[in-house]
Every structure is written in C-alpha cells, then in structure tokens.
Amino acid sequence: MSLEKLLKQVLDKEYKVGIIGLGYVGLPLMWTFHEKQMPVLGFDIDQKKVDCINEGVPYIKHLGKDKMQLLANSDICDATSDFNRLPEADALLMCVPTPLDGHREPDMRFVEQTTEVISRHLRKDQLVILESTTWPGTTEELIINILEKNSGLKAGEDFYVAYSPEREDPGNENFNTAKIPKVVGGHGEDALKLACALYDTAIVKTVPVSNTKTAEAVKLTENIFRSVNIALVNELKVVFSEMGIDVHEVLDAAETKPFGFMKFTPGPGLGGHCIPIDPFYLTWKAREYEQNTRFIELAGEVNTAMPKYVVQRTIEALNSHKKSVNGSRILLIGLAYKPNVDDDRESPTYKLMDYYTELGAQIDYFDPYVPVIKESREHAHWAGKESIEWSGNSIRAYDAVVISTDHSDIDYQQLSEWAGLIIDTRNAMKHVKDKNGHVWKA
Template identity: 55%
Template sequence: MSSDSLIGIIGLGYVGLPLSLRFAQCGSRVLGLDIDPTKVNKLTAGETYILHIPEKDIAAAVSEGRFRATTDFSQAAECNALIICVPTPLAAGNEPDLSYVLNTGRAIAPYLQKGQLVVLESTTYPGTTDGELREVLEAGSGLIAGVDFHLAFSPEREDPGNPLSDVSRIPKVIGGLTPACQQRAMEVYGRAIQTLVPVDSCRIAEAVKLTENIFRAVNIAMVNELKVVYDKMGIDIWEVIAAAKTKPFGFMPFYPGPGLGGHCIPIDPFYLTWKARQYGQETRFIELAGEVNTAMPAYVIQRCREALAAHGKELKGSKVLLLGIAYKPNVDDDRESPAYVLWEMLEEAGADVVYHDPHVPVIRPSREHGHFAGRLSVDLSAENLASYDLVLLATNHQAVDYPLIAENARLIVDTRNAFGQLLKGQPHYYKA
C-alpha cells in the first residue's frame, strides 16, 4: 500500500476521528465521511468537537493536506480502503440496531471499486460482517466480497479520557473474510498500528470484542452487588477493593458505580444475548449481570432518600445538584450515561434537579435523552452549593473543586468515592 493511498473513514466520532488522525500522522491521506455537516464543517476549519482530541492535531492534518472531511459519500470511490466506525445501539427490547452499519453499507455500495478494502470496526454480534453487511455491499455494488473486493472486521478499542490510551499502541485484532482479505487489512492497519493480532475469521474478531466488554460488564455487576451487600454489613466496598488489589495475582480491581454508561458496556453484552437465542442458547450469566447493573440507579435513589430522611427532609420538593453528566471521568461523552437515568428518577420523585459538569456545559441532543437537550451546567460557588438540599455525585471529573463542595454542601451522596478521603465519617456524607 503506497504512502499516497487514500483511506476513507466513515463516522468521525470518538472512534473514527482518532483513527483518522493516526493514519494522517503516519503519512497516509485520509478522507473522513460523516452525515453530520456540523462535524464536517468544524473539521474542515481545523476545529475539534471532542474534549480529549487536541485541536492542533486536527489543524495540522488539515493544513498538511493529510485529512479532509466531507458528507459526499460518492467520494468513497476514490479510496483504497474504507473503514466503518458508526454506532451500534440497542433498539426496543434490547435488540441490536444495525441501521447505522447497514445504511452506511448501502451508502458506499454504489461506489465500491474492485480491489477496495472494507473494514467494519463497530461492535456487533458474530456474523454481521460476513452476513448482513456483506449482503448489502454485494447487492448495491454488483461485486463479490472476497473476490472483487476485500472485507474484514477489526474491533475498535478506544478508551476516551485515558491518557495512556494511544490508538497506535493498542493491539489491533483483525479477521478477514478470506486469507487475502485479512492480509489486505493487515497491510492497511500496519501503516498506523504497532501490533496486529490476526484471527481466523470475521466472526472470531467480532466475538473478541464482545468477550472483552462482557468481561467488564460481569465484573462491574459483581462489585455493584457486593457494594449493596457490604453496605448492609457496615463495610466500605472501596476499602475492600483497595486492599484486595494489593494481591499480585488472581485479582483484578473493578469499581462500583451508579450504573453503566458509554456506548459499549451497557449495550454490547445484549448483542451476544440476542444472537445466542438464534442458536437456542441462553446467556443467563450475562443477563443477570445486566439486571444487577440496571438496578443500580434505583439503589442510588434509595440512598438519597435515606440521606435526606436522616436530615429531616423528603426527596419530593428537594433541590438536588447532580454532579457530573458524562458517563466517565474527564471526558465530554455522555452517551448512555447513568446520570440521565438518575436525573429522570429524581424528577419522577418530585425533586428539582440541576447539574454541573465542566466538560458538558450544555446538553446536546441525543437519541436516548433528547428531552434534556439545551439544559445548561450551573456554576459552583459556596453560596450556590449551600442552596441545595443534596449534592449527588454521578461522575468524578478531576476538574471539579471537591474541597469547595465538601465545605459548603449540606448533604452529599457519592457514587464514586470521590470524597472518601475528604469526608470519611462526616454525618452529611453518604456513599451509594
């Protein structure tokens, strides 16, 4: 693959944009394709719209002619490789929603060229790449996968907000429809990724990603369940985990929270659950983990009720400050954030809720929680904090003045142990 080849990356979000910049930094020319003209216009101007992606990196790639963005999918015909990085959410009943993947396939199919490579990176169930996606590509192009064009699956492994997460150093799993498809994908990714991990098929590569995320979901469910059990015993789960992780073998720390967030862990296990049913198989362990994690917001709300009751108040009519709306610390990504579930449950109980998040100054429209769009983050001050009946911490961003909150809040319920050292043993501090 020549250094002058053009790589098309479809979907310029938390996965596609970092990958685009990595290829550009390695000397490839990159065409970013997205249906959102706002994103395309920002990128064309060298601007970022994702907190942890530096604007200077985008501006450099654009000014050097290594990266350009467009909404014109006909330009896919110019690319040597096309990498699909679009959402795979859940539909009603926890069923997979492949509409973004398949609509992308339909959009590029008329422009597929012989010899092109198409790679799917979106997390999905085994059989998507060589099944549904292959079908729409072949139907729309008249070409045959594995004969006229190459087809592969390579799961994304992004970890937004983690400074140690560098796309170039995260090993890349690659499964091809045929050995030639795999080899072609290895050649493309080899330009930008240090370590490649070939597997024997697209389906194995799809299963790898699901296994990684199911592992996390199940272990988070375990510590969430232990949190509830230990709390009844007067035991702090955070101290238990801190001590347990000193064991140099046989233990890996996972941490409890108010529920699962992000576009992977709350969603991906159900992709396998749905697919397993087609084979007559049950996934009881996975589904139980989902039930435990889904129950966490209700547990948090009950802790809020208990904390308020201990101070002579009810949740109904209370003023609540929700601290943190992003799904994880130090990012502006609020997809599937459990904070929104908490917010809805608080309002249903009659509370008056506002939020503060230094990385989400205004809530953007979304598929899941569109009714919150346009709400603004409130400022933090000693006077403002003292006006709330309860501060509920959902996300522990580093860019928050915890001493200010600890000193001025009347009552704090903490789902992330963010105030553990500051307020341990204080009567106005509760963990959830």
C-alpha cells in the same frame, strides 16, 4: 491489481484510507493514520463534523485545537459528506453507531445504510473493513451480502473484506488509538494480509484471528467481561454496605494480590456507548442458536438496578436530615458517564435526574465537560439545561449533592465545605475529611 501491488502501495503510503463515521471512534482513527503520513479521506452524513475537520475546529474533547488545525491544514487529509467520492479511497473503514432499538435489540440501521451506499460505489480492489461493535456473523451474513448484491462484484475475488473491532477508550491518557493492539479477522487470507498491513502502518500491533466472526466475538467478550465484573462489584457494594464494610477499602486491599484478581469499581450504573449495549448484541444472536446468556442478563439486571439503589440511599440520607426527596433541591455532580470526558451517552446521571424528578425533587447538575445538554433522542426532555456555576452560593442552596461522576479536576474538599449533605456514588470523597459526617456512600 495484484495483492503484492496493493501491499506495496500501503507500505509506500500511497494508499488512501477512507473513514466513514467521524465520531468518537472515526475521528481519532483518522488522526492516527494521518499522524503516520497515510492519506485520509473522512466521510460523515453530519455536515457540521465535516466542516469542523476542514476548518480545524475541535468537537471531541481529547482531540484538541492543535491536532484539528493540523488536520485542516494538511494536504493529505480531507473530509466530505459527498459519498460519490467513496471510490477515491483504497480502503473504507466503517465506524458508524450500533445502538439498541426500543426493544433492546441490535439496531443495524447505520451499518446497513452505510454498506448500501458503499455497495453503490464499490470498485475493484477496494478493502472494506467494519469497525463497529456487532454480533458475530455480521460481516459474513450482512455486509458481504449487501456489497455483492448491489455491486455485482465478488468478495475475496474482486474486493477485500475484513472486521476489526475498535477498542478506543476516550480520555485514557496511557492508551490512545495508536497504542492499542488491533484484532483483525479477514474474509480469506488475502483480506487478512491487506488489513493487517494497513493497520501496521499506524497501530502498535495487529492481532490476526482466523475469521471475521472470531474478531466480532473478541470485542463482545471484552465488553461482556467488563459488564459482568462491574455487576459483581456493584452487588458486593450493596451487600457489604449492609454489613458496615466499605467496598472500596475491600477492593483496594484485594488489588494488592499480585495475581488472580483484577479490580473493577462500583458506581451508580452503567453508561457510555459500549458496556450497557454491546452484551445484548450477543444475547440477540445467541437466541438464533437456542442458547441462553444468563450471565449477561443477570449482569444487566444488577447494573440497571444501581440508579434505584442510589435513589434509595438519597431518601435515607435526606431522611436523616428530616427532609424528603419531594420538595428538595438536588444537585448532580457529573453528567458525563465517566471521569474527564465530555461523553454523556447512556449516562446513569440521566436516570437519577429522572427518578428524583418523578419523586418531586428539583434537579440541577454541575459538569465542566458538559456545559449544556445537547439534543438527543433519549434525553429530549433535558435538552438545553445548563450546568450550574461552581460557587459556594449556588451549591449551599441544595438539600443534597449527589456525586455521580468523579471528574478529577473538581475540588472535593471545597465541595465538602459548601454542601450540607453529599451522596457519593464514586468514592470521590475518599481523601476528604468528613468533619460533619455528612457524606453518605451509595
């Protein structure tokens, strides 16, 4: 079929969007296309997620029951774990995980497995887009090779390939998937045109760049920028604290400069599926070019030292109450890695829980967004643990309360009345009168 005909199908909304991987990225993307009346077909190896979509049951906090019911009752939306249905879709958007392996190197298993499966079903004229965050060169060096090898088809002639990084920010009330401009790099001009036309149906703006590896580099640059700047304010926090200066007051004042300054906020360490991981995708690839990534490594070092700094502050705080960590009961507030979300992946709270436990403390947590810790490879030893109840009786029983995530619907004034000692890693207590001098910043 000619490119013109495919573009017309897109405009006429007679072009089915296949989304592979229906997690934090894939599910909102599915919703976004569906909202604009594009037919969508979701694929996941996790049958539970597929069932949830088809039955209208929410599994991500920010895509609630109403939207999930609309998806379930829609004639143009379906989800499946049957990958024999891949040829039904005109475009296949891959949104599968790209973690690090045990040696902190890119773990491309999920991308490779997905591409292998696509290659066995690939048909002429299909558009394959990788959305997962990855090292520059992945689409050209890995994806196209697998697709061509197994299908006998040729990219750019028989089918189209593009890369478009996902910039989804779960829980961000101002910017959902539809409102975030989408960077797109194509394997050739036609692929770029088709991919941009597709995203234009549902997303506010597309930003075309010259090729797939540039688009891959854009995503890494954005997250490296965050990682380095977070490391900088974390370092400033430690230095200023020794000088008796409150880093938060400094940053709030600095932020009033109308140009040349962007505020980042210090915390107990990095969390989530992106910032602690993505920069090391570039570090790994740079080695092939005999290039060092010193900023990335240094930022990683500073940020990973933060949970230990919080523990050190906790030791000092307990010491001031003539107590030790060993034998104390410590409550962590906030298990999610950032405020108002239910995502606890790579959360620094887990690091804190491990460190305090190693020092002999008894640990509990409170998080309304994570009522129970789910099974995972990284935190198997905490699986099944439940959030404590929010009550004066339970909270008064702790020797120290450590605020590691500042969810906005927690009553911090109430907390200050119940807790004997608070270690605040997020400046959550900024509006609370600390009558007893029992709030320590960390």
